[in-house]
Amino acid sequence: MADQIHFRKMNGLGNDFVVLDTRVHDVPRDPETIAAIANRQTGIGCDQVIVLEPTSRADMFMRIYNADGSEVGACGNATRCVAALAAVEQERLSVRIETAAGILPAEVGADGMVAVDMGVPRLRWDQIPLDEEFHDTKRIELQLGPIDDPVLHSPAVVNVGNPHCIFFVDDLDAHDLGRFGPLVENFPIFPERANVSLAQVTSDDALKLRTWERGAGLTKACGTAACAAAVSAARRKLTGRTVKVSLPGGDLVIDWREDDDHILMIGPYALDFEGTLPEGLVKQESAPL
Numbered sequence: 001m002a003d004q005i006h007f008r009k010m011n012g013l014g015n016d017f018v019v020l021d022t023r024v025h026d027v028p029r030d031p032e033t034i035a036a037i038a039n040r041q042t043g044i045g046c047d048q049v050i051v052l053e054p055t056s057r058a059d060m061f062m063r064i065y066n067a068d069g070s071e072v073g074a075c076g077n078a079t080r081c082v083a084a085l086a087a088v089e090q091e092r093l094s095v096r097i098e099t100a101a102g103i104l105p106a107e108v109g110a111d112g113m114v115a116v117d118m119g120v121p122r123l124r125w126d127q128i129p130l131d132e133e134f135h136d137t138k139r140i141e142l143q144l145g146p147i148d149d150p151v152l153h154s155p156a157v158v159n160v161g162n163p164h165c166i167f168f169v170d171d172l173d174a175h176d177l178g179r180f181g182p183l184v185e186n187f188p189i190f191p192e193r194a195n196v197s198l199a200q201v202t203s204d205d206a207l208k209l210r211t212w213e214r215g216a217g218l219t220k221a222c223g224t225a226a227c228a229a230a231v232s233a234a235r236r237k238l239t240g241r242t243v244k245v246s247l248p249g250g251d252l253v254i255d256w257r258e259d260d261d262h263i264l265m266i267g268p269y270a271l272d273f274e275g276t277l278p279e280g281l282v283k284q285e286s287a288p289l
């Protein structure tokens with residue numbers, strides 16, 4: 001392991017990332033080190049750690065780890081950040097980013113906005129995945145609170161490279177997502193756990209969203225949750241297929257295209273600072289005998 005490991009600190013609408021690059025030097029990937037880097041008290045602090053790797057199929061491969069050290073398939077906000085890095089590297093505005101969930105084409109605008117083709121949503125119960133069969137994933141039988149007067153019920157579920165569960169509510173602020181988010185994340189119906197969101201439709205082309213992220217907790221924004229909520233709102237005919245999604249960290253535009261069913265996510269990215277990982281944060285490899 002190299003002594004000095006360079007990192008970039010980036011964010012998409014306040015959803016923040018430590019970005020490491022295996023193409024420059026060997027980087028740690030064990031869950032303990034990832035969690036130590038992500039720790040906001042003792043590490044650098046972030047929602048996700050992103051590890052860049054070489055690939056022959058796209059401009060870059062991004063591996064995604066949650067703050068708890070778990071590896072996942074998709075992160076919308078980080079994809080915009082990585083697309084911006086790839087555009088600088090490749091000296092062109094159209095780039096392709098490979099993830100564990102597939103290759104995502106992206107367009108980096110001169111205005112600091114990035115449009116990412118997040119692919120086609122997976123809607124079948126076994127693609128979410130759920131551990132029991134549901135014919136209609138727009139509204140599954142799941143509720144929180146008393147049987148005859150549930151506080152929240154009938155969420156939509158979608159997989160956009162990662163699993164999402166979305167409760168549509170009249171008032172986002174009336175519910176304590178920090179309290180029930182971790183419960184729903186770990187419900188046995190979600191064998192791979194789930195990202196949990198509250199969505200409030202405010203017009204036929206706008207919604208407000210708050211997300212409890214699997215493996216990271218409450219975040220200022222979640223790009224894949226915005227895609228999942230937009231698709232679910234359109235499937236329920238609460239909105240059209242193009243919506244502005246307002247998150248605590250700012251707005252994304254999501255367009256679930258009619259012609260090919262792909263989801264286009266448009267939003268900003270930012271590079272906050274660069275540095276090297278402090279000594280002691282990275283688990284030392286044992287010395288050869």
Ligand SMILES: N[C@@H](CCC[C@H](N)C(=O)O)C(=O)O
Nearest residue numbers: 075076077162214222223224
């Ligand atoms: N912040 C992300 C999603 C990151 C992964 C998620 N927590 C999961 O476990 O699936 C985004 O912007 O999409």
